[in-house]
Amino acid sequence: MSTRARAGLLLLWLGVLGALLAYVVTTLRVSTDLRNFMPPARTPEQRLLLEEIGEGPGSRLLLLALYGDTPDRLAEVSKRLVPALRGDARFVRALNGDTDLSAVGDDFLPYRYLLSPRFDEHPLDADQLRDELQQRLEDLGSPAGAWIKPLLARDPTLETLRLAEAWAPPAEPERYGDVWFTRDGRSALLLVETQAAGFDPAGQSAALASLQRHLADAATGTQARWEISGPGAFTVAINHQTSTEANRIGRVDSIGFVLLLLLAYRRVGTVMAGALPLVTGGLAGMAALTLLFGGAHGITLAFGFTLIGVAQDYPIHLFSHLREGTSALAVARRLWPTLATGVASTCIAYLAFLASGVDGLEQLAVFTIVGLATAALTTRYGLSRLLGGRPHDAAQSPRLAQLSRRVAALPRPWWLAPLVGGVAIAVCIGAGRTPCWENNLAALTPVAPALVQRDAALRAELGAPDVRYLLVIEGADAETVLRRSEQLDAPLAALQTAGALDGYELPSRYLPSQFTQRARQERLPDATTLRQQLATASQELPFKTDLFAPFLADVEAARTAAPVDAARFSDSPLGLRLRAVLQSRGDHHIGLVSLIGVHQPQALAQLAATPDSAVRLLDLKQASESLVAAYRTRVLWSLAVASVLLVGVVALALRRVGRILRVVLPMALTTLVILACLRAGGVSLTLFHLVALILAAGLGLDYALFFEHVEDDEREQRRTLHAILVCSASTFLVFLLLALSTLPVLRAIGVTVTIGVVSNFILALLLSGRQKVPSRG
Structure with a gap:
């Protein structure tokens, strides 16, 4: 050419x-969603697990701790930060212990008497109104009067405030300066829920960047520092760590590969x-x-x-x-x-x-x-x-010629293959110190154990939902789920009182069923009656007679309006929160009950096991382990089929039994050697170890094929040896770098294939080669 x-x-x-x-x-x-490496869910528990991992409310929570300054200054930073976050579209809610009245929303103010359980036991009558009005007089004379005064005309019972408090986390931390603090008083705490799902790296990255800007603005003029934890923070950290390591490994590998080829050619x-x-x-x-x-x-x-x-x-x-x-x-x-x-x-x-x-x-x-x-x-x-x-021409190298003669002179005893295979099998059987299989999904994440422990500590301080247990309510439609959620309130409250758990969060806590809302409508007085009761209650109190006209209008609107359904509530400020815990599943709906501080899971299991119960206890750890086991079964079957196909292609190409064995035997023995080394090192096998075995087998096949096909010509033997030496050296470099990675997935692949490269080269050289000892001439 x-x-x-x-x-x-x-x-x-x-x-x-x-x-x-x-x-x-x-x-x-x-x-970067690890669910892409999970098998299709086959049980309801597994389906919920995959949804919760990536999309559930627990995956959207970020836990914040402010520290480094006096408690008073940290409290001020917290108070400045929360309004900024509530005005940011990247966040669903931001909580620090103060009352978030904006969560109710102007459109839902008239319906607060349908959403709140306050008057289920004590009706809204003259006696109740008089008690409330007298309390408002005291409030107006207190430091809280400045923010109560704007609410007074429309909401003299402060139902807006009580509803917002009801929507706060069920188990709250300690308080200082009206905001959450750790028990030691050194750190102010906040709970932030993002719009983006936990395994949406782009969305979580944007949310974290925005959060950092808001934190920097709120902390201006102070020495406050902060830490952020939670699934979203871990997702961003993992993404950054993966990218950084991949770039570093790529650079080192590229430089090493170039130098190797320059040295070789x-x-x-x-x-x-x-x-x-x-x-x-x-x-x-x-x-x-x-x-x-x-x-x-x-x-x-x-x-x-x-x-x-x-x-x-x-x-x-x-x-x-x-x-x-x-x-x-x-x-x-x-x-x-x-x-x-x-x-x-x-x-x-x-x-x-x-x-x-x-x-x-x-x-x-x-x-x-x-x-x-x-x-x-x-x-x-x-x-x-x-x-x-x-x-x-590599064959002209004197050093290569000398090495080729030494390689050709190596002994090739017939007992080498059974010895290697027997020892490897014995090691695999005897290595019982650690489980053979790794079923913990957390083992696949590179998050440092110290960060995981700190996240658990912050969750305990904040009363954030348990990351393992979840109650699932099933129903034909949203209304059925909400009704069942309300019926579950009493038994869960009894378990909380008994110490089985620290708290819980029901879907009906945000939106009562329409059945309950209609019952509350019937208990509300009509406009004429309420006006008379209000006049009676305000006698001898310094309130103008027409001051409470907005309040009268709201109660009448709540009494006559259609109950709020899930579709309409979804448009409210808490709509995303409701959609996270009340979800459609084609022909039915489910409600998710978050649990806080579960101490007696067996008590929850007994509650879910009652006859005709539409509630199931989901143990996310157990579901994840069953999912990993199902995944492993699929991978093992795939490996079995892959092995058969691989051997079949070799058999088709070589045709003679002796040649087939010389090529396949090193590959098979190397697989046993890899497994023995991993088990001897106390490594529990993951799916990535198994997938890497196919790669190691393919490498061994290549080495064995070229050693087996080598010609009697001495120079051609040198060229084949040179090619395999360069191939194995370059591959060893790539996977040695991966074996040194801090990412568990890459480390598993690197260690597996690095062992395979060394074993494949040695065994293929000794079992596949057909060289005659070359002359020195």
Whole structure:
């Protein structure tokens, strides 16, 4: 191929890469929601678990602690901060212990007597009104008079205030200066609920940035500092940590890979050319994800690029086998059957994950298959035509010649395979110090244990909902759920009194059923009666007779209006809060009852187990463990199918039993070695360890195939050894960096494959090679 033709091909290739890059940058959406790596829920508990993890009210809560200054100044910062947050559309509510009258909303003021339980036992009559008016006189003479006076004409019973207090958290912290404080009095506490769901990294990032600005403004002129905890804060931290580590690993890996290729091939042009198939495979994989899924999970991309990184082996095999007098295209043709067998077997193995039913694994399969196939094909048909000039012939290296003779002289005892397999199995069986499987979802998060403990401490101080237990009410419609929620109030109150829990939050606390609202309407006096009762109650009190006209109008509106339903309440300031705890599920509705400080879960289980109960106790920990177990079962089946497919492709390509065993045996033994090393190190296996096993098996297959296909020609043996040495060194570098990561997911992948690279190389060398000891001539 002429120089001009190669230049044209390079320009065309770069143009395609530019188009792919532009398409990916403008269309690919990246998610960090771990639910993408969860299997489809098969039970109601599992469905609720997945919804609660990402969308539930608990996932939206941010816990704030202000510290670093005097309690008086911290209280002032808290008081300045809350109004700013309540006026920010990114937040549903902000609570610090003061009464949020804005939560009621002007549109709902007339209906406060339908929403509040205050007059269920004591009717709104002359005696009640007189007591209230006398109390207002005392209030007007107190420091609270300034904010009570504007409410007096419309709400002399202060029902707005009492309703707002009823909507506050059921278990409140200590107070100082009318705001929440820790028990030691050193930190002011706030509870903030975001509009964005907990696993919406973009929404949570915007909310946290806005929160930081409001905090900085409120703390101006003080020495106050703060800490923010909660699922949203953890999501943003994880996202940042993942991005930072991925960039760091990518930079170090790129530098190491370039230096390795320069050392191996002594050509800058070779290094640059070798990157083309790798970049093409990565961009093609991302474009496929955009076309088929509309986006990708961050873990898919992080893991996928490590898999695509294996594609660097393809140009390395080509570079290492180049020689003087033979075109790169001819070398590629001779290598292609062996290379294609390895690529096809790995791709077919990953096809098994398309049937896993897990979005993240399906994405990973598409990304890997498209990326590896593209990298292999562009190496065979593109890169081989770009290479020209005088190639570096690895076989001419005296050091490599000496190493090749030593490798060929190594003993290959027949008992090596059963010995390695037997020892690995014995270690796996004997390693009983830790559970074999990791069922805890929290083990997949990189949040530091100290931060998790601090979050638990803040939750205890604030009385935030329990993150493990949840009561679920089921009904045909919203009204049925609200009625059942009201019926649940008394037994839960009894359990709270008995010490089984510290508090609870019912959906009917925000919106009573229409049945209850109609009953309250019937107890309200008509306009004439109320006017007479008000006149009687205000005798000898210094209030003008027409002062309470707005109050009379509101009561009459509440008495005659249609009860407030869930659809209408959803438009109120607390609408999002209600939608979080009262949800439609197609043909039925559910209500979520948040529980605070659960001390006796068995008492709650007995309550839910009563005959004809429409209430279920959801143990999120148990549900998550069952989900992980179901996930593992799917992955194990996928691994089994992948292994069969992988061996099947090898058998189809090699056909003879002896050759098949020489290729498959190192791969199978390496799988046992990896499992033995992990179990000996006290590691409980996660799904990411299992998925990484397929990658390690694919690497072992490649090494064994090339060792098995080696020719009797001494120089060709050196070139094959050189190629596998460079491949294994570059792969070892990539996965060693991952093994040192602080992210549990990446660390699991890195450790698994790093062990696999070393074991695969040694076992493939000893069990697959057919070299004759070369002469020294």
